[in-house]
Amino acid sequence: MSPRTLYDKVFEDHIVHRDESGSYLLFIDRHLVHEVTSPQAFEGLKNAGRTVRRKDCTLATVDHNIPTESRANFTNLDDFITQKDSRLQVKTLEENVRDFGVTYFGMTDSRQGIVHVVGPEQGFTLPGTTVVCGDSHTSTHGAFGSLAFGIGTSEVEHVLATQTIIQTKSKNMRITIEGDLLPGITSKDLILHVIGVIGTAGGTGSVIEFAGRAIANLSMEARMSICNMAIEAGARAGMIAPDQKTFDYIAGRPLAPKGAEFAKAVAYWKTLPTDEGATFDEEVVIKSSDIIPTITWGTSPQDALPITARVPNPADVGDKIKKSGMERALHYMGLIPGTKFTDISIDKVFIGSCTNSRIEDLRAAAAVVKGKKKADTVKHALVVPGSGLIKLQAEKEGLDKIFIAAGFDWREAGCSMCLGMNPDILDPQERCASTSNRNFEGRQGANSRTHLMSPQMAAAAGIVGHFTDIRDWEYDTSDVAAIAVGGDEELERAAMEAEKVPLEGEIDINEQEGGEVAATPATADVSAPAVAGLAPFLTLTGIAAPLDKANIDTDAIIPKQFLKTIKRTGLSSGLFYEWRFTQKDGKDVATDFVLNVAPYNKAEVLLVTGDNFGCGSSREHAPWALQDFGIKSIIAPSFGDIFYNNSFKNGLLPIRIPQEVILSKLYPVAQAGKPLTIDLPNQQIRGPDGEVLVDNFDVEPFRKHCLVNGLDDISLTLQKEEHIQKYEATRREKFSFLEGGSDLIKPIRGTKRSLYGVKAQEW
Numbered sequence: 001m002s003p004r005t006l007y008d009k010v011f012e013d014h015i016v017h018r019d020e021s022g023s024y025l026l027f028i029d030r031h032l033v034h035e036v037t038s039p040q041a042f043e044g045l046k047n048a049g050r051t052v053r054r055k056d057c058t059l060a061t062v063d064h065n066i067p068t069e070s071r072a073n074f075t076n077l078d079d080f081i082t083q084k085d086s087r088l089q090v091k092t093l094e095e096n097v098r099d100f101g102v103t104y105f106g107m108t109d110s111r112q113g114i115v116h117v118v119g120p121e122q123g124f125t126l127p128g129t130t131v132v133c134g135d136s137h138t139s140t141h142g143a144f145g146s147l148a149f150g151i152g153t154s155e156v157e158h159v160l161a162t163q164t165i166i167q168t169k170s171k172n173m174r175i176t177i178e179g180d181l182l183p184g185i186t187s188k189d190l191i192l193h194v195i196g197v198i199g200t201a202g203g204t205g206s207v208i209e210f211a212g213r214a215i216a217n218l219s220m221e222a223r224m225s226i227c228n229m230a231i232e233a234g235a236r237a238g239m240i241a242p243d244q245k246t247f248d249y250i251a252g253r254p255l256a257p258k259g260a261e262f263a264k265a266v267a268y269w270k271t272l273p274t275d276e277g278a279t280f281d282e283e284v285v286i287k288s289s290d291i292i293p294t295i296t297w298g299t300s301p302q303d304a305l306p307i308t309a310r311v312p313n314p315a316d317v318g319d320k321i322k323k324s325g326m327e328r329a330l331h332y333m334g335l336i337p338g339t340k341f342t343d344i345s346i347d348k349v350f351i352g353s354c355t356n357s358r359i360e361d362l363r364a365a366a367a368v369v370k371g372k373k374k375a376d377t378v379k380h381a382l383v384v385p386g387s388g389l390i391k392l393q394a395e396k397e398g399l400d401k402i403f404i405a406a407g408f409d410w411r412e413a414g415c416s417m418c419l420g421m422n423p424d425i426l427d428p429q430e431r432c433a434s435t436s437n438r439n440f441e442g443r444q445g446a447n448s449r450t451h452l453m454s455p456q457m458a459a460a461a462g463i464v465g466h467f468t469d470i471r472d473w474e475y476d477t478s479d480v481a482a483i484a485v486g487g488d489e490e491l492e493r494a495a496m497e498a499e500k501v502p503l504e505g506e507i508d509i510n511e512q513e514g515g516e517v518a519a520t521p522a523t524a525d526v527s528a529p530a531v532a533g534l535a536p537f538l539t540l541t542g543i544a545a546p547l548d549k550a551n552i553d554t555d556a557i558i559p560k561q562f563l564k565t566i567k568r569t570g571l572s573s574g575l576f577y578e579w580r581f582t583q584k585d586g587k588d589v590a591t592d593f594v595l596n597v598a599p600y601n602k603a604e605v606l607l608v609t610g611d612n613f614g615c616g617s618s619r620e621h622a623p624w625a626l627q628d629f630g631i632k633s634i635i636a637p638s639f640g641d642i643f644y645n646n647s648f649k650n651g652l653l654p655i656r657i658p659q660e661v662i663l664s665k666l667y668p669v670a671q672a673g674k675p676l677t678i679d680l681p682n683q684q685i686r687g688p689d690g691e692v693l694v695d696n697f698d699v700e701p702f703r704k705h706c707l708v709n710g711l712d713d714i715s716l717t718l719q720k721e722e723h724i725q726k727y728e729a730t731r732r733e734k735f736s737f738l739e740g741g742s743d744l745i746k747p748i749r750g751t752k753r754s755l756y757g758v759k760a761q762e763w
């Protein structure tokens with residue numbers, strides 16, 4: 001066998017079936033579920049009379065919508081979550097996990113937290129597994145050498161029903177970080193630097209393996225921060241080869257294999273690293289010595305520069321689209337070219353998110369603020385642990401006291417101000433030093449200004465009131481030295497031990513069910529015919545609206561406030577909301593944005609000149625909103641992977657056309673307000689007089705087949721039931737250490753008292 005990469009190996013070990021067209025059906029080992037992207041999926045299951053095929057492979061928690069205020073007085077969701085639509089989403093998840101019997105960490109459970117923190121913490125995430133979640137930052141789990149990626153809601157339903165996913169093979173890309181990180185440089189600086197170098201579309205169509213000594217030296221938590229942001233580099237997934245550090249991190253976690261099964265697992269995990277001589281489609285080499293503390297200045301994570309730099313000047317940029325993008329970003333961010341980063345003052349600090357809310361991050365930030373006080377000019381500094389268990393651990397170490405003494409606000413676990421689906425948001429024009437992963441327009445609140453950085457840098461900015469070079473910071477480095485790059489094994493272990501201790505007055509949350517785990521019976525309906533679920537897509541003739549912009553993210557396509565729905569429809573008014581509307585006297589007033597102006601207000605095609613349309617979040621609300629508006633096809637030079645996939649699942653056709661062809665052939669037609677004809681069966685785009693403008697656009701045969709015939713993926717997959725059962729039988733033998741999964745968790749029920757001194761919820 002020829003040498004293979006880590007990605008090749010994990011991919012190949014999960015193939016259930018390969019279609020003649022080259023599309024694969026992969027088995028999914030671990031499926032994490034949260035309240036935002038699951039309601040429509042469970043609804044779909046209910047409507048079709050289907051069940052969750054592998055409950056042991058499924059684990060749910062709430063994170064995005066929940067308030068982070070103290071839960072000390074929590075009695076029920078109705079009183080605690082005051083935002084009606086947020087409450088509905090959380091309650092809907094609770095109903096669904098109850099109805100379908102899915103293991104769930106609710107708000108009174110100390111194991112609740114951000115879904116990407118919870119999976120690894122519980123040992124649910126394991127090397128060599130396939131991990132999915134209706135969330136783009138599922139890439140986080142790749143730090144364990146798993147193939148982990150975000151999916152849309154249609155795929156969530158597909159996985160719930162079939163425990164498989166339809167995939168094509170991505171390209172292999174390796175990013176090697178040569179040499180050792182300089183003192184005080186964190187994994188956040190590293191990944192921001194990488195994205196600054198390769199760009200937010202740099203990893204499109206690829207799975208990135210991060211390699212090199214600097215990566216090997218990182219702790220598991222730091223590795224998670226790196227893979228977390230692989231999605232910000234446009235990649236399908238990020239992966240790091242599992243090693244002894246990985247095995248040690250997993251050992252003893254509640255859902256990790258035990259005893260002989262653990263030994264069997266480790267033996268397999270050791271076979272996973274990329275073979276000597278394996279080839280990568282793309283290789284990038286970065287020198288550690290080039291990486292210094294890094295922050296972002298614009299509205300895309302690729303707008304990253306060293307803290308020692310100044311705000312860049314659009315006048316220095318030749319490319320027209322890049323230049324106007326930069327002007328727009330600087331205007332939005334309220335920044336003047338040439339300003340020193342260290343002269344930029346901030347209004348708020350956010351320490352949290354699935355990138356940087358783990359115990360190491362909190363220790364590092366606490367060491368920076370220890371004995372100091374938040375600047376008076378900083379209105380609010382929020383510290384939000386990634387999970388209830390991390391919060392407990394931090395409190396055990398006294399970190400909460402350090403933060404509180406410094407004037408920082410110590411909160412309960414959740415996504416919080418990372419995207420502000422809960423009440424934690426920035427006011428318009430407020431500037432935030434944030435440890436999160438996205439600085440998109442409106443991300444932390446309408447017209448908010450986000451700068452991404454490490455926990456140390458955000459904490460220091462909170463103290464001095466402006467960005468600052470952490471290397472000049474005077475503090476007791478013994479508190480953080482190891483945290484910055486290597487991780488403090490002893491503290492790490494202590495933290496892990498602490499997590500294993502049952503909470504007082506609560507049932508032993510880590511107690512394992514003895515005995516064998518019964519084989520999960522096949523519940524799928526084998527006889528189901530391939531039903532046509534969508535209207536077939538054949539030929540479309542419609543007005544094309546021109547959009548001259550690169551990196552249009554899904555936060556811009558449909559902002560967070562519209563994600564709180566539990567339906568797929570009614571999203572048209574939220575489409576490009578921040579661009580289509582401005583507020584006057586509390587009312588929405590239409591701007592002159594292209595889709596508000598005739599004839600484009602009736603557009604059926606969106607013609608985008610810039611790269612990377614639909615990058616960022618996995619929200620399927622983006623294609624839903626476009627469709628609701630009347631858009632049926634989008635033409636762009638390139639797309640964000642998850643958006644591209646989500647579009648097909650909804651009968652919305654994304655077409656990749658080189659930028660020169662768009663600009664020379666299609667753009668003039670769109671600008672003239674004339675229609676384009678998209679002929680999917682012939683893969684052609686024609687002009688208003690029937691002239692062929694694009695002779696043969698690319699579309700994968702399987703996707704075309706589904707679209708042209710309006711086929712529903714789930715029914716198609718259920719026809720492969722025999723293959724799925726066969727795979728499961730092999731898996732029970734070969735990967736026996738994966739059996740059991742979330743079924744090993746005992747739910748806290750009824751009158752048991754939880755950590756917060758309140759009754760645990762029935763679910």
Ligand SMILES: CC(C)[C@H](C(=O)O)[C@@H](O)C(=O)O
Pocket residue numbers: 036037064134135136137150419563616617618619620
């Ligand atoms: C809500 C969810 C779909 C989204 C994602 O996919 O990333 C969110 O977590 C985000 O960070 O924007």
Ligand code: SF4
Pocket residue numbers: 063064114135137353354355414415418419436437
């Ligand atoms: S990126 Fe932010 S909103 Fe998305 S899962 Fe992570 S913490 Fe939650």
